[in-house]
Amino acid sequence: MIRTMPVIPEVETCIHCGLCLNQCPTYRLTHLETASPRGRIYLIEAASHGRLDVTSGVADHLYLCLACRACETACPSGVQYGRVAEAARDVLGPPGRPFQRAMVRFALRHLMPHPGRLRSVAAVIRFYQRSGLAALALRLLPRRLRRPAALLPEASTRFYTPEAEVLPAIGEPRARVAFLTGCAMSLFFAEINEATLRLLRRNGCEVVLPQNQACCGALNIHNGEVASARAMARRNVDAFPVDVDAILTNAAGCGAAMKEYGHLLGDDPDYRERAERFSTLVRDTGEFLAALGLRNSPKATDRVVTYQDPCHLAHGQGVRAQPRALLAALPGTTLREMVASDRCCGSAGIYNFLQPETSDALLAEKMEAIRATGASVVVAPNPGCMMQLRYGVRRFGVPVRVAHLMDLLDEAGA
Template identity: 50%
Template sequence: MSQIIELLRSEEYRKKLDQCIHCGLCLQACPTYDVFGTEMDSPRGRIALMRAVHEGKIAEDRINGAFATHITRCLACRACETACPSGVQYGALLEPARELVEHHRTPSLAERALRWIGLHQLMPYRGRLKLMASALWLYQKTGLQGLVRRLNVLPPHLRAMEAIIPPLTPHYVDYSAPAPAVGERHGRVAFVIGCVQEAFLAPVNQATRRVLRRNGFEVITPMMQTCCGAAHVHIGERDAARALARRNIDALLAEDVTAIVVNAGGCGLALKEYPHLLADDPLYAERAKRFASLVRDVNEFLADHLYRPPRGEMRIRATYVDSCHLRHGQRVSRQPRDLLRAVPGLELVELRQPDRCCGSAGVYNIAQPEIADQVLDAKMKDVAATGATLVVTSNTGCHLQLIAGVRKAGLNARVMHVVEVLDESYRREQEVWRR
């Protein structure tokens, strides 16, 4: 606890706070300011609260008051960083503030149980998550899901978790053996398969590997890798995130590769920020920097290494929904659009507000379901206005949230990852050649 207070009252933290010039350009970029319209629910207002803690104006016994309320309402989408003319490192300011809140609050027994199961007993273990996905597949196939949704019997947080379960087909492949390049070989990459992504959106991972291979890359998937720790960071459990980071660094740096490729925007940002997470670790600080220098989002990587452009025609109107952590955190927004525009026949229609969050935000849609629903409703209105029948994204949480959003809004649209679109184009090209 004293370490967190020391950090928030340190000279380094003050310098980050002083970057904010209170111009207010962040306000219109902030989803929670849009929902509540209050200064304290904007980045500028939250920075004022952080400054009050730094200056000792908010005592430790008052952390659970307004400070906790407005800090926990933040989606951490980091749209404010993109909008900020002064380069405020809002994410670096927010993380210790969240950790401070977590140390002062006493979660309910139910919340503690859900956290322990989800963050510590499931997410670090892909096998357990796959078993859970298989059980939920039965839940869907037996019709129990439809009954539960009609009766509306679940409490809010469980209802929010149930709402984002995608249509499941628990078919998994063995990643333990290296997958050779198809055609001319251009290199060797390590693939981050994730935890929730592999269990609940396995076709995305399978498509990613096929697309990388088709572009001339041997793909290895170190099986000792684990959850990236992003969800743990989001809710202030940084020690748990550090443990996961060390395991991933050990697993993925053990391989001789030109890049570490990840297909989830939120996970990719977490991996790229390991140097920040492990800055005070004498054994891992330098290794974390080397690790982060190799991490590439799959869109970022393919945009530079698309040796086999897609040729299969897909006559469809599509819209791309940015992952906030990809767009604002990694600053990758052009590349996925370029890849989609490379698909013959695909018409890409931009959203009116492409920089706005969908409400997923790590585990925010579970922790703050009512606010997340309002953010999602605004996003789905924007999606509906495009007339698209294909909604494309690049992040696990966004993918699940958008599937739920399409269903809730009654839209006639599919949700796919960028690599799934490329993979589909390659498949159609092959079918043409077989005729």
């Protein structure tokens, strides 16, 4: 695979200071410059200027990145590495060895954009899990495949299906919002979507659930499928109303991606302005509720909770304080911070399937950090993180409930 790398202007902002190195989870594991943001930028820059061939080795280095964007938080020059990685990966195509890459490409191109097809796949997974085949598979599958099988979350007993296109506010209306039901959230975490909607409505939000909405496209953007991601973004821009106070999502990855639609469709004259308007409206549900303020006084539960910053919430959207403020509003709940709460848990979209070793190493560290807090609940408001952490608590035997922020708020009657 020899390709030419175009010049990515964002790369020029890097001053090579290295302050990102030790904040990068893959650098911390390998201590290799090629596994650091600065190293990856250097590779891209060298390839763009003809000093380096774009070999499969280069692709491997660029795909070892979790796209967690911790480097963006660390970067004093404001390099938006997420965008750099997305642009470079779009040139490289999806990750993995040829067969794997074909599978990933197929899924990104032919499943992700189509909610119906996704639902069918999830149904198969649900059947597989409930029929006892899963337990059997975990024993019989070759070791290489056991892990991805174990990683699959327990599919919800039902999928989330909006009961109407507009759900009225309960009590005095305070805001009108649109909600992205999301693919992972509605297929694997239907209860959380339901909890989110209850919570929003109880807090005076009228919620619009656009029927034509699609997956946000984040996985495609991160895995070298920008063209299909653009199509999904356009579909959402078309589907969502903009005469709302906010466009909400309870998935950090989706929020980060949708806040970038303006950039993603920046070259599309028909969509650019609408996409920008769309992006300015996007909020994470936690971010939104913290600003709106909880209306009802929650009931007390004595417990210790720890909070895992989803990368695409903390690094991608700079949302750190708001979820914590909401937790602090729950009587009886003590928030005990874990070490490096904003370090990636190793989930990173489909990364845990593609880079199991790195993912596992990060998960092991994360589980230790969670265990050390003595918390009984770990809150991680993002489906990818929740899947990974649930796999982690099973595998490492950590007696902790993995919950979404919306779960706890809804349970407390907030």
